[in-house]
Amino acid sequence: MNRLLSFLKNKYFNLILATVVLIVVIRISMNKADSFTGIRNVISVPLSPIQEFLTNAGQRVEDFFTLFKEIKNLKEENEILKIKINELEKENRELKSYKDKIEELKQALNLKDKFEDYEVIGANVIAKEPGNWFYVFKIDIGSRDGVEVDYPVVSSTNGLVGRIISVDNNSSKVMSIIDENSTVSGWVVKSGGGHVIVRGDLLLKEEGLCSINYITINVDVAVGDVIETSGLGGVYPKGIIIGRVKEIRESNNELERNAIIQPEVDFKGLQEVFVLKRKNDS
Numbered sequence: 001m002n003r004l005l006s007f008l009k010n011k012y013f014n015l016i017l018a019t020v021v022l023i024v025v026i027r028i029s030m031n032k033a034d035s036f037t038g039i040r041n042v043i044s045v046p047l048s049p050i051q052e053f054l055t056n057a058g059q060r061v062e063d064f065f066t067l068f069k070e071i072k073n074l075k076e077e078n079e080i081l082k083i084k085i086n087e088l089e090k091e092n093r094e095l096k097s098y099k100d101k102i103e104e105l106k107q108a109l110n111l112k113d114k115f116e117d118y119e120v121i122g123a124n125v126i127a128k129e130p131g132n133w134f135y136v137f138k139i140d141i142g143s144r145d146g147v148e149v150d151y152p153v154v155s156s157t158n159g160l161v162g163r164i165i166s167v168d169n170n171s172s173k174v175m176s177i178i179d180e181n182s183t184v185s186g187w188v189v190k191s192g193g194g195h196v197i198v199r200g201d202l203l204l205k206e207e208g209l210c211s212i213n214y215i216t217i218n219v220d221v222a223v224g225d226v227i228e229t230s231g232l233g234g235v236y237p238k239g240i241i242i243g244r245v246k247e248i249r250e251s252n253n254e255l256e257r258n259a260i261i262q263p264e265v266d267f268k269g270l271q272e273v274f275v276l277k278r279k280n281d282s
Contacts (some may be wrong), residue, residue: 108156111158111274115237118276122144125270126171133208135179141275142168150275152236158227158263160184160240161273172275177242178205178267185229186212186242194219195230198242199263208267209246215257223248227261237276 014086111120121141128137141147153161153174162176177184182200187193196212196219204211215221225245231238 044073057209092209111154111156114158114239115276116278118237119146119279121275121277123172123273123275125273132268133178133205133222134176134270135205136165136173136175137270138171138173139273140171142170142172143231144169144282147172147275148277150235152240153273154240154276155265155270155273157264158239160236160242161265161270163235165277173274176200176265177263178208178210181204184236184242185230185232186227187238188219188221189226189228190220193222193225194221194229195232196221196259198227204260208263210243210261210263212245212259212261215259221245221248221257221259 092217113118120251123139123141125134126140128134139153147164147167149164149167151164153163155161160177162174162179162182164172165175166173175182177198177200180201180202186196186199187199188196194216196215198210198212201209202213212227214220223245227242229236229238229240230244241264243263245259246262249258249260253255
């Protein structure tokens with residue numbers, strides 16, 4: 001017994017015992033780790049397709065919301081662009097309106113240069129008789145502006161509109177050259193041309209046209225010829241453009257030649273006109 005106790009207390013024995021215990025513990029630990037790895041593999045292998053499905057589904061959801069956000073941003077940008085386009089279109093219309101107004105003013109100045117004996121008074125069309133064409137219409141200047149009956153009315157392009165037929169304090173009524181009661185002394189503007197009478201016509205006025213009736217044999221007139229006021233008759237000064245010959249209607253009798261005239265003025269879209277007032281009129 002004493003010899004056994006002495007052996008157990010021997011340092012070499014203790015060292016050997018400790019080493020054996022350590023080896024056993026390490027072995028047990030390795031077996032447990034292998035067991036856990038096996039269990040983990042057994043669980044993870046069947047769950048792998050599910051995990052992949054969930055991952056893909058999550059990516060699709062994320063992609064959907066990303067696309068939805070991008071679409072929303074594009075819509076917002078599109079609305080902003082629409083507003084900018086509308087603003088640019090409005091500015092473009094305003095610039096065009098200003099440009100047209102400047103051009104009209106330039107042409108009005110040309111009228112003043114052309115008719116030096118006349119004061120050129122601008123006016124706006126404020127009313128017209130029923131129908132598509134401006135046969136008889138009202139303008140916003142009258143006797144307070146010095147306007148009187150029979151004053152000529154022209155467009156900014158020196159086209160003959162008609163004449164004043166009645167005057168109030170603040171307005172005047174104009175009869176256009178396409179009205180059936182209108183008569184204008186005209187001249188065919190070319191070498192060999194001659195004097196003609198341009199009249200309104202009851203049927204032709206529905207087309208915005210007027211006519212020349214009973215063209216004499218000594219007057220050379222053809223399609224495309226320009227007809228101006230002759231200055232005869234005491235109403236219209238010479239040199240206002242009445243229109244152009246659109247058609248010649250021949251007959252067996254040379255004295256019955258007629259012509260259809262396309263007026264210089266568009267009698268569907270009149271908005272502004274100019275009244276010619278003689279400077280020496282009271």
